[in-house]
Amino acid sequence: MIRIEIERLILRPFSDGDLSALFMLLSDEEVTAFLPMFPLKDMAEARSYLRYIETWIRNGGFYYAICLKDSDLxxxxxxxxxxxxxxLGYCIRKEFWHNGFCTESCRAVVDLLRRMGLPYITATHDVNNPRSGRVMQAIGMHYCYSYEELWQPKNFPVIFRMYQLNLDGQMDRVYREYWDRYPVHFVETF
Structure with missing residues (x-):
């Protein structure tokens, strides 16, 4: 994974030196409220999460730390x-919410993926987290459909909105996996 420098931020791979920062981010109940995980309880869980990130990357994914440019934090x-x-997924420590950092980071990652030839990306958000949906809209993603999922590991039903951005110009492509998998699915009108 390459290091990406943008206006206010650096996107770079996580390292063992980020253990405390990762714990601070993912131990916060408000930050993890809409993530498919429970808050981290201790540094051992943070260390395990770093190993999870390594597996994510080995399986062909991208996983960047969003860092402040002036401190690399x-x-x-x-x-x-x-x-x-x-x-596509993202989160930021709550003291940095409402500064456009997720949008700025997403735009940079989308530019990288477009240059790499990835045909499309998807993203979903809980209907109770509309700010995440606004990030998706701000980077050019388009709403496709909604579906209900028994969300794991938290084990409660969630209505998700699925957004997509086709990077290769095939504008009629829609990723249908969630539509086909979940019997409760529909298109909302806004």
Missing amino acids: AVGCIHVSGDDSHD
Whole structure:
């Protein structure tokens, strides 16, 4: 994975030196409220999560630390899965919310993926987390459909909105895996 420098941030691979920063990010209940994980409880879980990131990358995905340019401090993360969903995800420490850091990071990753020839990316957000949807819209993603999933490991039903950005110009392509997998699916009108 290459290091990406953008206006206010650096996107770089996580390292063992980021263990405390990763724990600070992913132990926060507000930050993890809409993530498919429970908050980390201790540094041992943070260390295990770093190993998870390594596995994510070995499986063909991207997983970057979002760092402040002036300090190289990891304050968030952004990732794209290596499976056929090419699912984009992101989070940032709450003291850095509402500064456009996720949007700025997503734009940089989308530019990289476009240059690499990835045909499309998807992203989903809980309907109760509309700010995440606004990040998706800000980077040019388009709403495709909604579906209900019994969300794991938290084990409660969630309505997700699925967004997609076709990077190769095939504008009629829609990733249908979630539509086909979950019996409760529909298209919302806004």
